[in-house]
Amino acid sequence: MKYRTWTKNKNSAGQEMVAACCRLLTLGLLVAGFAATASAGPREQAKRIHDRLAGVPPSELVLQQMEAEVDQFQAGSAIDAAYRAMDNPNFYNITLKNFAAPWTNRAGDVFVPLNDYVATVVGMIRDDVPFNTLLSADIIYVGANNLGLPAYSNNNNDHYATLEANGLDMMTGLERRVQSNVTGLPQQATAGVVTTRAAAEAFFVAGTNRAMFRFTMVNHLCNDMEQVHDTNLIPDRIRKDVSRSPGGDSRLFLNSCIGCHTGMDPLAGAYAYYNFNETSGNIEYTPGVVQSKYFNNEANFPGGYQTTDDSWINYWREGQNRYLGWDPARPGNGNGARTMGEELGNSDAFAACQVKKVFRAVCLRPPEDATDRGQVNQMIASFTAGGRYSMKQTFAEAAVYCMGQ
Ligand code: HEC
Structure with a gap:
């Protein structure tokens, strides 16, 4: 485990070179057929967590902090490292945007302009709003007033398209609003992302x-x-x-x-x-x-x-x-999109689906074997625990599971 100690502490140019030559040495050993498996040290694991969540490499400072958190011999935990990676704006502007965009159109296309559906998903995850309310809450996220955006409009997507075109940051720029106040839909007619303009345009049109x-x-x-x-x-x-x-x-x-x-x-x-x-x-x-x-x-x-x-x-x-695991505490019938959204959002299938989507987005592959499925089940239990339905926690757990060994 000499390799691990060397790379863990490299932070000056000199040590960087030592690490580089060490990597060459490892490569040489691999080629020579000695080392069958190259294991990832805390630094590599921290970097992997950051890459997967934020889509970009961490700064040296953040990497050092995350490395210490990942290192099992130091205080802190790898989950803390993942939360640190999620403090990067790219987690919201790229990872989460790409996560939600395919849900907002029939083709499942990721390359669509930012819209109210995507922004609401991003905002709910950022603020840890219990995600089982995604299909029922009177909630919407808009760009802050001081960003110079055209006002939210029921008739077009300009507000969000401009937010994106101007390269504004959703980590700091999104604000939570009461959907019925913003769109004028009666309170009881709102049903989370189902009644956003983007969802309506894609799925309530014609048909x-x-x-x-x-x-x-x-x-x-x-x-x-x-x-x-x-x-x-x-x-x-x-x-x-x-x-x-x-x-x-x-x-x-x-x-x-x-x-x-x-x-x-x-x-x-x-x-x-x-x-x-x-x-x-x-x-x-x-x-x-x-x-x-x-x-x-x-x-x-x-x-x-x-x-x-x-x-x-x-x-x-x-x-x-x-x-599909329907909630026994609910009657299984009702009126309107909101109560139906609650029926869906509180099913076991809803929770399992969110966890599997996160797993796939972070691990860059679907759950495959028994170990993966065990992990998914643990993540579902943790997602629903205490009614928190925290997507951030799910992203963190997936990133740690897939940080490499
Ligand atoms: C696999 C599930 C499935 C099966 C099987 C199925 N349907 Fe449908 N059907 C749907 C869905 C989903 C829609 C809504 C399509 C949309 O609007 O995107 C739909 C829509 C329709 C519509 C509304 C018109 C339209 O195209 O939107 C009619 C009529 C219909 N189905 C008739 C039938 C008949 C007749 C059969 C048997 C021959 C059938 N469906 C079998 C899922 C199904």
């Missing part, structure tokens, strides 16, 4: 509002519709637009269509009062009036379910989708 549900499942419960397909539940809430004998074949309905629509249609009822108006560019909310998209193609099956309000019911609490 039947099932897209909002599907993409929320994909991005936040890590399950696409094929994975929750269950043909054994009551199909009584399937809307009229779903033909019961597509192509004249009722078996297709019973074996295929029913599998998704039985569960999805009664949940997507929660969005019955929302639409995205492409002409004016803003979200619409019509309390008490079901959007006409819920009555598309009624002739396909006139005996189908007629949406009359924004009630929702979770049939997936029964059958195979019980494994």
